Amino acid sequence: MGTHTAEQPAPVAAGTGTTAVPTRTGLLIIGASQSGVQLAVSLRALGFDEHITLLGDEDHRPYQRPALSKEFLQGTVESESLIFRSNEYWAEHNVDLVKGEYIVRIDRDADGSGVAHASSGRQFPFKRLALTVGARARKLEIDGGDLDGVLYLRNADDALALKARVGDAKDVVVIGGGFIGLEAASSLQKMGKNVTVLEFGPRLVGRAVGEETAEYFLQAHRARGLDIRLNTSAARFRAASAEGDKQTSVAGVELQDGTVLPAQIVLVGIGVIPNTQLAEQLELTVDNGIVVDRFALASDGTTVAIGDCANMPNPVPGSEPGERIRLESVNNAIEHAKVAAYSLTGRREEYAGIPWFWSNQADLKLQIAGLCNGYDRTVLRRDEERGKFSVLYYRQGQVIAADCVNAPLDFMAVKNALAKGRNIPADAAADPATLLKTITTDS
Amino acid sequence: MPTVHFTDAEGEVRDVQGNPGDSVMETAVRNGVPGIVAECGGSLSCATCHVFVREDCLSKLPPMEDMEDEMLYGTAVDREDNSRLSCQLRLTDELDLFVTTPETQV
Numbered sequence A: 001m002g003t004h005t006a007e008q009p010a011p012v013a014a015g016t017g018t019t020a021v022p023t024r025t026g027l028l029i030i031g032a033s034q035s036g037v038q039l040a041v042s043l044r045a046l047g048f049d050e051h052i053t054l055l056g057d058e059d060h061r062p063y064q065r066p067a068l069s070k071e072f073l074q075g076t077v078e079s080e081s082l083i084f085r086s087n088e089y090w091a092e093h094n095v096d097l098v099k100g101e102y103i104v105r106i107d108r109d110a111d112g113s114g115v116a117h118a119s120s121g122r123q124f125p126f127k128r129l130a131l132t133v134g135a136r137a138r139k140l141e142i143d144g145g146d147l148d149g150v151l152y153l154r155n156a157d158d159a160l161a162l163k164a165r166v167g168d169a170k171d172v173v174v175i176g177g178g179f180i181g182l183e184a185a186s187s188l189q190k191m192g193k194n195v196t197v198l199e200f201g202p203r204l205v206g207r208a209v210g211e212e213t214a215e216y217f218l219q220a221h222r223a224r225g226l227d228i229r230l231n232t233s234a235a236r237f238r239a240a241s242a243e244g245d246k247q248t249s250v251a252g253v254e255l256q257d258g259t260v261l262p263a264q265i266v267l268v269g270i271g272v273i274p275n276t277q278l279a280e281q282l283e284l285t286v287d288n289g290i291v292v293d294r295f296a297l298a299s300d301g302t303t304v305a306i307g308d309c310a311n312m313p314n315p316v317p318g319s320e321p322g323e324r325i326r327l328e329s330v331n332n333a334i335e336h337a338k339v340a341a342y343s344l345t346g347r348r349e350e351y352a353g354i355p356w357f358w359s360n361q362a363d364l365k366l367q368i369a370g371l372c373n374g375y376d377r378t379v380l381r382r383d384e385e386r387g388k389f390s391v392l393y394y395r396q397g398q399v400i401a402a403d404c405v406n407a408p409l410d411f412m413a414v415k416n417a418l419a420k421g422r423n424i425p426a427d428a429a430a431d432p433a434t435l436l437k438t439i440t441t442d443s
Numbered sequence B: 001m002p003t004v005h006f007t008d009a010e011g012e013v014r015d016v017q018g019n020p021g022d023s024v025m026e027t028a029v030r031n032g033v034p035g036i037v038a039e040c041g042g043s044l045s046c047a048t049c050h051v052f053v054r055e056d057c058l059s060k061l062p063p064m065e066d067m068e069d070e071m072l073y074g075t076a077v078d079r080e081d082n083s084r085l086s087c088q089l090r091l092t093d094e095l096d097l098f099v100t101t102p103e104t105q106v
C-alpha cells in the first residue's frame, strides 16, 4: 500500500479573483461520508491512480453516523473512534481531504469535466465528478419549530448539540417512531431521561419491517418503560412561559387533542430528504434521489451518484424489472460505492450482495437481511426465555428477508442463503429450536 | 505502545501500532489494513472483522460473550477455534498481538 505512482493534479488557468491557482483533480467526490469515503478507498484498491479530492461541508474528519444515536450519544464511545481513516492514510493514498466547503454550483464542460464552486468562493476544478451528498433531515414545519431545543439528528454537530442539552433536561419528546427516533429514545431513556415517543402512523418503523416486527418493538419498548403513543402528532411546540431569556427555549409539546407534554428537548426524527440540489442544477434526472443506472451512472452518463442520495434499479435478485429503490444504510453506501469504483475504472460490475441493516435499541439488537417488500407469508421464530425473536419473509415459497432481534444465527443463516441464491423452507423454519443453517436448501 | 501484527491470507505481514483502549478492528481500519472490512463499525452486527488469533496470544484476550460467539458462525470464511471478532478486542498497554486475516470478509 502507499507505493502506487499517482498522477499529480494538473494546474489549470487561475480563476479570476482567487489568489492560489486551483489545481484540477482527477475525481472530485462531493460529500465526505460513508459512500464518498468508500468510493475513494475502493478506487485506490482497484488501482485508480489519478488524484482524488474528497470534499465535504462538515468541519469534522469523515466519521461513521450510526453511533450518533447510540454509543456516541450515550457516551460509551469517543468521537475519535468514529473516524473512518487516519490523516496519514489519506496522504499516503493521494487523496486530498477538504473539510468545511459547501458546493453551491457546478459549471460543466461538454466532456464532463468542470469546476465546482463553494460558498466560500473557492473553486474546485475536476475531470470527473461523484455526488455522494447523502440526505438531510426532514423538518417538522409547525408552530414553535424554531425554538431552542427542537433538535434533529443527522450529523455530528446535531449529536453534539443534543449532548450539550441533555444534562439539563428531564423530559424529552421524540417525534417519529422510526429507527433513529427509537434508537435515540432508548439511549436517552438509558441516560435517565423521561422519554415519550410520538408516532403519527398506526405502527412503529413504517414500511422498513413487517407488522410482526413493528408490534414486537412496540411491546418490547413499552415493557422497558418507554411511553410510545401511536396515531399521535404534535400540533405545536410551546416556549417556556417564564420571563427572561428562557422564552426562546422549548418547554412543551402540544398534541392535536390539546394535551401538553413537558419537554426541554424535542428530537425530531421523521425521515430524510435526499440532497438533489446539485444534480438538479446540473439537469440530471432526479426522482426521489438522483436517478442512476445499474452502474451508478447518472443520466448524463458520466457523473456517478451513490449512497443515500441515489435512486437505483432494485439490486435484489428476483425483483420486478424496472423497479427502483433508494436505500439509506451503511451497507448500501459501501456496496454502491464499489459499483461506482468499477464504473470509474472502466469496468461494468453490478451491485453485489444482499442489502442488510442493523439497529440497536436498548438491549434489542435488530439485524435485517434482504428487503421484505412483496412478501406473501411470514414465519415467526420466538424464544421468549432467551429473548430471541425472528420473522422470516417469503415470496412464493422463497425466503426473501428476515428481521432478527438478538438472533444473530438466524440473521446470518438468512443472509448467507440469500447471497447464495438458496432457500430455507418455511415449514421447517417454524420450529425455533431448529438451526436455520442446517435446513437451508439449494432452491 | 501496543502493536498488532496482521498477516493476510497470502502471508504478508503488517505491523500497526495503536492506542490502548482502541479495538483491534479500529486500529486496522483507520490505517487501511485491507483484510478487515468492519461494515458495522464495531457494533457487533456484521461479522466482517473476523481474525484468527495466534494460539499463544489467545490467553491474553478476554473471553468472548455469547453474541460474538453466535456472530462468528456467520463469517465468510468458516470459524476456527482461534477465531475472534476484532471489534471486540481492546488494546492494552503492553499488548503484542499476532492475528491473521481471512481470505475474505464478505
Ligand SMILES: Cc1cc2nc3c(=O)[nH]c(=O)nc-3n(C[C@H](O)[C@H](O)[C@H](O)COP(=O)(O)OP(=O)(O)OC[C@H]3O[C@@H](n4cnc5c(N)ncnc54)[C@H](O)[C@@H]3O)c2cc1C
Pocket (backbone or CB within 6 Å): A030, A031, A032, A033, A034, A035, A036, A055, A056, A057, A058, A064, A065, A066, A067, A068, A069, A101, A102, A103, A104, A132, A133, A134, A135, A153, A154, A155, A180, A275, A278, A306, A307, A308, A309, A327, A328, A329, A330, A331, A333, A356, A357, A358, A359, A360
Ligand atoms: C443517527 C443515525 C444513525 C444511523 N444508524 C444506522 C445503522 O444503525 N445502520 C445503518 O446501516 N445505517 C445507519 N444510518 C444510516 C447511514 O449512516 C447512512 O445511510 C449513510 O451515512 C449514508 O452515507 P452517504 O455517504 O450516502 O450520505 P451521508 O452520510 O448523508 O453523507 C453525505 C455528506 O455530504 C455532505 N454534503 C451534502 N451536500 C453537500 C455539498 N453541496 N457540498 C459539500 N458537502 C455536501 C453532507 O454534509 C454529508 O457529510 C444512520 C444514520 C444516522 C443519521
Ligand code: FES
Pocket (backbone or CB within 6 Å): B025, B038, B039, B040, B041, B042, B043, B044, B045, B046, B047, B048, B049, B085, B086, B087, B088
Ligand atoms: S465490526 Fe461489525 S462485528 Fe465487528
